Amino acid sequence: MATENNSNENQQHPRKDRSAWGHIIRGIWRTPLGVFAIVMTTVSITLMLIGMAAEVLGFFKNPYVGIFVYMILPGCMVVGLLLIPVAAYLRRREWRRTGVQKDHLQLNLSHPKHRMFLIGFVVLTVINMVILGVVGYEGYHFTDSPYFCGMVCHGVMAPEYTAYKRSPHGKVACVECHIGPGAEWFVRAKLSGLRQVYAVITNSYSRPIPTPVEALRPARDTCEECHWPEKFYGKKVKTFIRFSNEDQENPERTDIALHIGGHNPVTGSFEGIHWHVSKDVEVKYLAANEKRTSIARVKVRRPDGSEDEFVKSDVEVEEGYEPKWRIMDCIDCHNRPTHILDMPEDVVDFGLLSRKMNPEIKGIREDGLTVITMEYESQDDARKKLVNNLLELQKKRDPAQFAKYEEEIRKAGEYLLDKFLGNVWPRQKVLWGTYKVHLGHQFADEGYGCWRCHDDEHENSKGETISQDCSLCHDEPE
Numbered sequence: 001m002a003t004e005n006n007s008n009e010n011q012q013h014p015r016k017d018r019s020a021w022g023h024i025i026r027g028i029w030r031t032p033l034g035v036f037a038i039v040m041t042t043v044s045i046t047l048m049l050i051g052m053a054a055e056v057l058g059f060f061k062n063p064y065v066g067i068f069v070y071m072i073l074p075g076c077m078v079v080g081l082l083l084i085p086v087a088a089y090l091r092r093r094e095w096r097r098t099g100v101q102k103d104h105l106q107l108n109l110s111h112p113k114h115r116m117f118l119i120g121f122v123v124l125t126v127i128n129m130v131i132l133g134v135v136g137y138e139g140y141h142f143t144d145s146p147y148f149c150g151m152v153c154h155g156v157m158a159p160e161y162t163a164y165k166r167s168p169h170g171k172v173a174c175v176e177c178h179i180g181p182g183a184e185w186f187v188r189a190k191l192s193g194l195r196q197v198y199a200v201i202t203n204s205y206s207r208p209i210p211t212p213v214e215a216l217r218p219a220r221d222t223c224e225e226c227h228w229p230e231k232f233y234g235k236k237v238k239t240f241i242r243f244s245n246e247d248q249e250n251p252e253r254t255d256i257a258l259h260i261g262g263h264n265p266v267t268g269s270f271e272g273i274h275w276h277v278s279k280d281v282e283v284k285y286l287a288a289n290e291k292r293t294s295i296a297r298v299k300v301r302r303p304d305g306s307e308d309e310f311v312k313s314d315v316e317v318e319e320g321y322e323p324k325w326r327i328m329d330c331i332d333c334h335n336r337p338t339h340i341l342d343m344p345e346d347v348v349d350f351g352l353l354s355r356k357m358n359p360e361i362k363g364i365r366e367d368g369l370t371v372i373t374m375e376y377e378s379q380d381d382a383r384k385k386l387v388n389n390l391l392e393l394q395k396k397r398d399p400a401q402f403a404k405y406e407e408e409i410r411k412a413g414e415y416l417l418d419k420f421l422g423n424v425w426p427r428q429k430v431l432w433g434t435y436k437v438h439l440g441h442q443f444a445d446e447g448y449g450c451w452r453c454h455d456d457e458h459e460n461s462k463g464e465t466i467s468q469d470c471s472l473c474h475d476e477p478e
Contacts, residue, residue, distance in 0.1 A: 034087035041080030070139030293447030
């Protein structure tokens with residue numbers, strides 16, 4: 001009879017046989033926080049797996065979907081996993097506070113249920129870690145991709161990304177140059193990226209993006225992974241083609257032989273323009289302004305170990321700028337090696353040379369320059385007006401010619417519009433010539449190029465100067 005009574009009592013009160021772990025696990029489902037944590041974890045894992053599969057199969061190509069799959073969902077999954085033990089702890093604390101007596105949690109490996117619980121916990125943990133590892137790995141590559149850099153903050157990075165895609169480095173990932181190998185610069189870049197994200201969210205980023213980049217990694221760690229001073233380039237002939245408004249069919253051609261130099265395998269010495277960054281030479285300079293267009297001092301250490309300093313005494317330091325010595329590297333001349341933007345004269349002259357603009361149309365060069373250098377409120381504004389502006393100018397210039405060449409004038413306008421959209425972003429304040437180059441002396445009157453130092457005005461203690469002799473860098477082709 002006693003046995004039957006005990007059996008009936010157990011059937012009426014089945015929870016008396018439930019262990020402390022059983023009460024906890026069942027209790028989690030009865031708390032809002034526990035249910036929320038389990039649902040968040042399950043949904044996050046499911047959506048991550050679906051998202052990765054969809055991307056692999058090519059169902060979407062959107063950076064914001066990538067952010068959701070590789071950044072937001074993993075974060076939700078981790079938060080959900082952390083909230084589950086928190087919900088269990090709060091449940092136990094509530095029992096203690098209300099006087100409900102529960103057994104202490106114990107893990108007894110000789111107990112079958114405990115063993116199954118431990119095995120299940122380990123299996124689920126391994127599965128979760130594998131999922132997080134795969135997603136983290138894919139997310140790491142996603143955030144390092146040029147597509148992520150250029151498209152996530154499209155409004156901000158449109159000028160840089162557009163120029164990058166058509167540049168000689170269009171197949172080189174952004175991180176190869178902006179971060180390079182190693183953990184130190186990776187961490188620096190990601191911390192800097194957080195500040196940039198904040199600036200984008202608060203709409204407080206600079207327009208245009210300022211250059212030069214202050215914290216850019218030295219070129220010896222990045223550029224020289226592919227380009228190295230020991231490589232001998234010798235001379236390279238470059239041709240400059242320029243039309244004029246008076247003659248649109250016969251351009252003026254200028255050929256120069258650039259002394260690129262490098263390590264000459266015949267003489268064994270470094271020579272030419274690349275002498276500045278050769279292995280046995282160190283050139284330092286002290287800029288007097290943030291743009292590095294005004295150079296106050298230059299220090300040179302030559303291959304024989306001798307050192308020299310050249311000073312330009314009349315240079316004034318820009319107000320608020322603190323001068324810092326900088327070791328000269330690739331970026332000091334090739335300051336736009338990838339993000340290359342055109343100038344309007346080059347655009348129009350190339351149009352004439354390639355016959356995208358018919359040179360037989362009188363005044364097409366002058367009118368073309370006029371319409372692409374007009375002020376437009378935005379790229380959309382240019383889309384609406386630029387072609388029509390060219391048609392109107394040509395119609396006023398010569399109605400008979402306009403009637404004859406109207407279709408070709410329209411095609412010329414479409415070519416100019418395409419070039420405008422690839423070089424000018426009014427709302428980002430990126431206009432023609434916003435980003436100038438230091439190669440040569442195209443913008444010498446504004447302090448850009450070789451003449452920053454090679455001006456015959458930087459003088460050492462012996463009265464010697466840094467020469468401005470043109471033949472140091474180029475001469476006529478043989």
